[in-house]
Amino acid sequence: MSVSVLTVADRAGVSVSTVSRALRGVPGISAVTRKRVQEAADELGYVVSPSASRLATGRTRTIAVVVPLLSKWFFAEVIAAAGRVLSREGYDVLLTELSTPELRAEFFGSPRLHGRSDGALVVALQLTPEELATLGAQGQAVALVGSERAGASSVRVEDRIGGLAATRHLLNLGHERIAFLGIQESPGSPLGGVPPAERLLGYRDALAEAGLPADPALELGVENTVDDGVAAMASLLTMADPPTAVVAASDELAFGALSTLRGAGLDVPADFSVVGYDNHEFARVVGLTTIDHSVADQGRLAAEALVASLAGQPAAVGRIEPRLVVRGSTAPPRRLRVGS
Amino acid sequence: MSVSVLTVADRAGVSVSTVSRALRGVPGISAVTRKRVQEAADELGYVVSPSASRLATGRTRTIAVVVPLLSKWFFAEVIAAAGRVLSREGYDVLLTELSTPELRAEFFGSPRLHGRSDGALVVALQLTPEELATLGAQGQAVALVGSERAGASSVRVEDRIGGLAATRHLLNLGHERIAFLGIQESPGSPLGGVPPAERLLGYRDALAEAGLPADPALELGVENTVDDGVAAMASLLTMADPPTAVVAASDELAFGALSTLRGAGLDVPADFSVVGYDNHEFARVVGLTTIDHSVADQGRLAAEALVASLAGQPAAVGRIEPRLVVRGSTAPPRRLRVGS
DNA sequence: CGCCCTATCGCAAGCGCTTGCGAAAGGACT
DNA sequence: AGTCCTTTCGCAAGCGCTTGCGATAGGGCG
Secondary structure, rough: OOHHHHHHHHHHHHOOOHHHHHOOOOOOOOOOHHHHHHHHHHHHHHOOHHHHHHHHOOOOOOEEEEEEEOOOOHHHHHHHHHHHHHOOOOOOOEEEEEOOOHHHHHHOOOOOOOOOOEEEEEEEEOOHHHHHHHHOOOOOOOEEOOOOOOOEEEEEEEEHHHHHHHHHHHHHHHOOOOEEEEOOOOOOOOOOOOOOOHHHHHHEEEHHHOOOOOOOOHEEEEEEEEEEEEEHHHHHHHOOOOEEEEEEEOOHHHHHHHHHHHOOOOOOOOOEEEEOEEEOOHHHHHHHHHEOOOOOHHHHHHHHHHHHHHHHOOOOOOOOOOEOOOOOOOOOOOOHHHHO | OOOOHHHHHHHHHOOHHHHHHHHHHOOOOOOOHHHHHHHHHHOOOOOOOHHHHHHHOOOEEEEEEEEOOOHOOOOOOHHHHHHHHHHHHHOEEEEEEEOOOHHHHHHHOOOOOOOOOOOEEOOOOOOHHHHHHHHHHHOEEEEEEOOOOOOOOOEEHHHHHHHHHHHHHHHHOOOOOEEEEEEEOOOOOOOOOOOOOHHHHHHHHHHHHHHOOOOOHHEEOOOOOHHHHHHHHHHHHOOOOOEEEEOOOOOOHHHHHHHHHHHHOOOOOOEEEOOOOOOOHHHHHHEEEEEEEEEEHHHHHHHHHHHHHHHHHHHHOOEEOOOOEEEOOOOOOOHHHOOO
16 A cells, blocks of 8 residues: 555565665665665656654654734744745744734643644744743744744844834934834733843934933834824824824834825825835835845744754854835925925 | 553552543543543643554544635634634644645645645635545645535535626616726646636626626736736726726735726725725725625534544535625716716 | 775654543442 | 442554665675
């Protein structure tokens, strides 16, 4: 029925051990027998049983990719990039979405990865020390995207620089009242833990650098959705002394802001400037000035770090430098153009 | 070191076979010993080795999810929904992205799923008979989203009805020259094979129904990207006798169309109406009238069909009825409002 | 020409779990 | 009280592969 090493061994006139070694390129097999085995295997359409191989070796050649939410462009993009290098390196990708606190608790509450994967590529989740330890206890090598932990590889985005660049851009254009639309995770949201606060710090850096006061009223924190962007922008517009520009901590928030501005009959960038963050696939179409942080590279680097650490290399941390992408959503404030 | 069935067996004072049966709920074990085994396992923190279990049973309790492109919202959404039911049913999700013709050929050219998964959930790919057969030869149960094949479960979207509804909506508003922005896969694109032509058919149905001639010049076929939507819309606007409305075969195309219209200084919907297709997460924000076809349900249904067929049920085909979602991108044509 | 080394390969013991079959024990039944 | 089911378990044979170790056969060397 099924063709196994034994079948191949018989056909090639060698032992199963020779077949195993020959097919995997293990040294100690002469070129001729290796070739003979290979041919026998090909003729029989032999393909090694992953289960058996995994049982015997204890290694699964599988990487678990863990994300909070699959349907967000950012995560999908990271996974796609990571998946490409993983499959190129011969690893299977085991996908896990932890979209609710319950799922997250359940996932980290039991050894769900035990014997299923050699490593975990965790995206965006801010792992508690216990959660990280749980992964370690399951024998997982760990690589992080969007956070850093001792003992795990990670790729770090210099978000502070990104926030700085975004804000500087607006300052250079002449804006003086610039709002910040930050991401504030609510307790029920999947990410959990500390939000990426560095972008906000960069924003403050820029203001300080320009000698401008930091107005707490201009720093908003909302859920990272287009809808929240819509609402936040609306609230900014109703301020007594509204800003003339906003830097959003994500493109989705920026999209929402743009929507509100357009709905209010305001012209972007003539009446109001918006800078996003992510360089979302739609940012270009919308003409959104934004911060690019090589999303795909984040996935790629994390995956590469993970396979490297599985190959015995020490944990590494890659760095990504965000860069400003100027498009049509930013311009000097109106007063500068009509006034003087 | 590692705790195995044997460890648990010793601890509970029973044989390994009893442990195995007790833990899996196999009948033939008394309640008391089952409980004793369970406790021993808990105390030891025992967790069964998937590899060993898979080797012994021949079943992997894993489903391979195959998509053309991960970073597209539609696919991510389908996967997410499918993943939720699969993990609920105790299946692991093995993710495979076939983003290029090369990857696709490679995937179907070798038994890459052999022994890795019990079934494959194939999204959007238009499988050739050979490709489908390859999956079958690897012992995979198959469920399809976005296509139908004999012998495989699938979920079918009544796209013809969707196309009809979209076009009817515009006709009812008084439009008479309505363009169709269709999806035409180029040879290098990941989907391959026949594009979803039913939406176009529905469009034609509606025109015929209204006694309107079908103008081939109004039927465009482009790659399914925002950029192509932008370009296609631009070409429509340069026509000698341009349409007053367009139904796009996808929301992404519609987004592109909207972008072009806005760039041309035209008002939507006053000057031009646009209907999309998908009910993309951003459609609501943009105020795009579109056709909703329960994307998440598609993933859910396909996954359910797949686990059902793995449980011995015959292949089933679920049906999804698209429905019109009216938002702000559609209105009567200008002539009807200014003119008479 | 004899000896030791090296390059190749086979033996067999696992890896940890599942499962058909037989054994034992306890009741029900006659 | 003897017999025959049932229920509950244990035995042991796999599942298909990997790998340490020993065996064999040339080859180089003195």
